[in-house]
Amino acid sequence: MTQSPRVLSYLDALNEALALEMAADPSVVVFGEDNVGGHGCDGTMGHAWGPTRGLHNQFPKQIFDAPITEAAFVGAAVGAAATGLRPVADLLFVDFAGVCFDQILNQAAKLRYMVGGKAKVPMVLRAMWGTGMRRGAQHSQALYSLFTHIPGLKVVAPSNPVDAKGLLASAIQDDDPVIFFEHKLLYFGSRGVVPEERYTIPIGEAKVVREGGDVTIVAVGRMVNEALGAAEKLAAEGIQAEVIDPRTLSPFDFDTVYASVEKTSRLVVVDESSPRCSIATDIAGTVAENRFASLSAAVRTVTGPHAPVPFSPVLEDAFAPNADKIVDAVRSTLPSSVISKAS
Amino acid sequence: MATESAGPLGREELIEAYRVMRTIRAFEERVHTEFGTGELPGAVHLYAGQEAVAAGVCGALTEGDYIASTHRGHGHAIAKGCDINAMMRELYGKAGGSCNGKGGSMHIADFERGMLGANGVAAGGAPLACGSALTAKVLERPHVSVAFVGDGAANQGSFAESLNLATVWQLPVVFVVEDNGYAQATGTRYHLRGLDVARRAEAYGMPAVVVDGTDYFAVRAAADEAVKRARDGGGPSLIECQAGRFFGHMEGFDQQGYRGEGEVERLRADADCLVRFAAASALSTEQLAEVDVTVDAAVEVAVADAKAAPVPELSELLTDVYVSY
Ligand SMILES: Cc1ncc(C[n+]2csc(CCOP(=O)(O)OP(=O)(O)O)c2C)c(N)n1
């Protein structure tokens, strides 16, 4: 009996992970604004539009709505995690971390260390990120570098439905606080075959999504697809790019990147955030420090500019990296003989 | 307290109040239609149904007074005198928009008119209004600041802290809470328990009232009183206004499955602030019709102008990040 492989959107893959983890473990609780939706209204309950849609029917005791009180409910996730629950709190847009940053920075991240290992904080904070939806400066940021900077937090940013499901399961089962980044353009824009059963993808393992010997491109989140697009263009010119999706930003799988750079001797890092103190400069700097001898060209980064995300579609499109900008960066790492041979 | 009567307002003021509300309505209905064509980008939250709040509150203000608005900010901006051509261009992300296309619906601002900006963060404007009130107080200027905040946003910590700060510093600020029944899909009845926001404000030590937000005259009377108090050095006040929204939370996103059967139709039929105003204001049908015609033409012009306007220069991406760097 053969079944045609099942295709899910990124959003539905996350929904399935939440459902499977709640079913497997009654201590998993899910909450945020409109995670059920429709509470206190005359209409039908259950108006969540995001990854929690419909889950309240199956898990009425494990999923609930929060008022617009991020400082309180993210902090409550920390307290609940430290005392026996596995909360999955929903920040909606990661930009709203601004109103509850203390709970993340000083409570979630540091509790275990400060009490000498007497507590653990097995919580997940889900957060939407990224450009492309014309949401303007306060709803489009790529803030994972801020969280990666903070010891005590784990940071995950899947680029496709299979990884999204497996990594969310791992994040929920993990005993440390995990900030889980969901790119808003991937929710409906990324679809793929996703196994129906419960499975995990380990936190801290990068994936080589395309093999190649000439240059290594490390790209985060939605940028993985742009990097693959760039790799196709480069292949047409005879340049073989290896594309790596780190999937997890903290901890970071440098070994996979090192192995690739030892092979290709060139590195381009693609990151949708602003350039300063970014994941791009972190990866570039760490590789330069530890694999200097393997490199035959300066490491290049392709990032957004040092500016907030603009609203106007033409400006927003100019903000984010894309395949063409990645191709240009790759070319700049190659000796002119290779480029002239190709063109 | 406030009653539904034209009270002390003269004919010119009544016509102006109607013009403001009618402009907001026409603007929002038109934006709804345009959004439906797929041409308008972004996150757009419409204010239709709540016009009497913006108009009544801003009617009590002078040009030098400040307002800090919300994500649902078009009505506040129009009532504070912002140019609808610039606003429409902003919605389309065009050059010459209120923010030159960089902000969009959620960040429309006009500092010349005392409009400190819509805001993408719930209750983000409340502390800002405390700040503009502090400026007025320190520099001994006669200006009052208003913070508009939704029912959902009234649960934010920054809002509670703002109420407290405003009383401690005795700031010339008026908090206007707009209870439209919902925060996204979550009903006020669920997310805001216990005493209403007005009672919360009283607990912080400021006078507070609850008014029918579809009654322009009730809102205006409450605003006149609160603004006078602030201007006279009497410190902060809070006005809680109840008025339902006619559209979904956000354009293109909200199927409104959480709303009761016929709820929106009932609101439009029984709680339309424009209809109530027309009935109570003693303006003639001709006077109202004259405003209708002018307003509809102005909105038409704004849409045509915005569609024809050029997009911003790409160099705009990197300007305005700092004053100097
Ligand atoms: C701090 C923060 N959390 C969440 C959101 C997402 N959000 C945008 S509007 C909204 C509901 C706001 O409800 P309310 O304050 O009642 O204003 P209304 O939309 O009804 O005008 C929410 C939750 C936000 N913008 N800011």
Ligand SMILES: [Mg+2]
């Ligand atoms: Mg509301």
